Amino acid sequence: MRLEVDATTIPTDAPESDGTLEWDSTTIVVVRAHDDGQTGIGYTYCDRAAAELVRSTLANCVQEDVRASWLAMNAAVRNTGRPGIASCAISAVDQALWDLKARRLGISLAELLGPAHDGVPIYGSGGFCSYTRDRLQEQLGDWVASGISRVKMKLGRDPERDPARLDAAREAIGDDVELFVDANGAFGPKEALAWAERYALEWGVSWFEEPVSSGDLEGMRFVRDRAPLEVAAGEYAYTPEDVRNIVGCVDVLQLDVTRCLGITGFLDVANAFPVDVSAHCAPAISAHVFCAVNRLRHLEYFHDHVRIERMLFDGVPEPAGGVLRPDRSRPGNGLELKVREVARWAS
C-alpha cells in the first residue's frame, strides 16, 4: 500500500465572507491509496499542513484492515493534537482506504456502507455576506429553478444590513422555499435569540446555524431551547467527544465526514444519537456516506465545494430534482482525480 497526497489551493470565483471569516481561496487535500493496481480516493478541505501530516506520520500507520489503520492513525497523533488538522488528515486517508476496499470488491462505496437511502436531499448553500444583492438573488434563484426546495445564506457580519439581504433572498426564492441562515458563530446568546425571533417571524426562516460559537455549548443550548426555529451545528465536531458534547445543544446535528475522523469515525457517531443528521459540505463523498444515516435530513450543496469537485474530479454526482444520488453502478466513490488539473493549480 502506497499513499500519495496532493494539496491544491484554488481561488474562489469571487471574494467570499460569512459572519466571522473572509476568504478568497480554498485548499483541498486529496489522498490516493494505491495497492495492487487499484486506487482509492479520499479528501478533506483543510490547510496544506494536513498533507504534510499524511506524509510524515499517517502513511506509516496504514495496514491491511481499515479500522486497524484508523486506530493506528488516531494513536499516532496523540501528541500532535487530534481535533482539527489531524482529524481532517485522518479523514482523508480513512476515506481512501474505504474507497479502495469498495473498488476491490467491485461495489459502490454507498453499497459497502449499508445504505438506508438511495439518495440525499440537498440544500443550496452560499449567499455570502460579500455578495451584491443581484448576485445573492441570482445564486439562490438558480438553485430554486433547478428543483432545490431549500437554500441557505450567510449573515451576521454586518447585522444591520441583514434585513435588506433577507428581503432580497425571500423575493428571489418566493414563499414556498425553505430559507436557512448561518451566522458562523457571530452572535452572543441573547443577541442571537433576538435575531432568531425576527428571522422566523419576518422572513419565515426555519434553520439557524451556529447562532453562537460552537465552542459555547451553554449559549447554543440557550438559543436552541428558546428560539422559534431549528438550531443546527456540528461542523466542527472532529472527534466522538465533540459530537457527544454538542448533540444535546442542537435540534439537528451537522456532521462533516471530511473532518470527523473519516468514514470510520462517522459510522461510530452518525446513528448513535436520537437526533436528525445533516451533511456538512463535500457533496461528492457525502452523497455516498450519508445514505447510511438512519435519521438523514439533508446535505449541504456548498457553492465552493461543488465548484472544486467538478474541477478536480471526474465522476462527480449531479443532483436531480433536489436529490443527490451516488452512482451505484460505479465502483467505490466513483471519483477519478484529474491529475493534470491538480498539477495546473500546483504550478
Ligand SMILES: [Mg+2]
Ligand atoms: Mg456552517
